[in-house]
Ligand SMILES: O=C(O)CCC(=O)C(=O)O
């Protein structure tokens with residue numbers, strides 16, 4: 001763990017001045033009803049991001065756990081690792097509770113965390129879920145990070161390294177209450193149909209940061225689908241705040 005990172009000059013993304021220069025360029029996407037995504041394509045410089053990619057690829061204790069999806073056991077279709085501050089409640093997802101490594105074990109992660117905090121003032125991220133997609137067969141299916149331990153409107157910062165992959169967001173179908181009688185249409189047909197504005201896609205670049213905030217976890221789901229032609233490795237870090 002000897003790699004030291006030079007201090008990076010990441011331009012904080014000021015809401016009042018969203019497009020001040022290339023490195024600081026950010027785009028805000030209002031998803032409606034209090035959900036918002038922020039995308040910073042060049043959050044970290046490319047050469048520094050490759051240095052970090054190499055470090056993460058070789059130093060993180062990656063595992064590929066067995067999880068439960070719709071009542072069936074399966075091997076998670078990507079490698080993972082979890083880092084969290086001491087004393088936080090355990091993370092459990094898909095019937096799996098990852099071991100929590102400590103930040104001090106991976107100094108470069110603490111430096112990335114610092115840069116994320118600088119760019120997103122007001123946040124105190126204390127946990128990090130890492131994913132490694134070894135090629136186009138690795139993916140993450142549709143889900144939202146709406147576990148109770150993150151609270152009702154969590155801000156999640158996602159930093160990507162290596163191979164560009166598509167990230168999709170899709171609005172959860174909003175059902176009309178069963179208590180309200182409408183036109184007698186069967187309940188299964190009463191879910192509002194999705195329109196173009198209910199879906200977004202982002203090609204997540206090497207060194208980029210995407211932030212989901214507001215009610216994005218409550219009202220939207222996201223995924224990184226399989227891609228037949230992709231062979232290269234992608235590493236993604238999602239910084240989160242666990243309530244204690
Ligand atoms: O790899 C990504 O961009 C997303 C990962 C993700 O959604 C998750 O770990 O919850």
Ligand SMILES: [Mn+2]
Pocket residue numbers: 143144145222
């Ligand atoms: Mn997620």
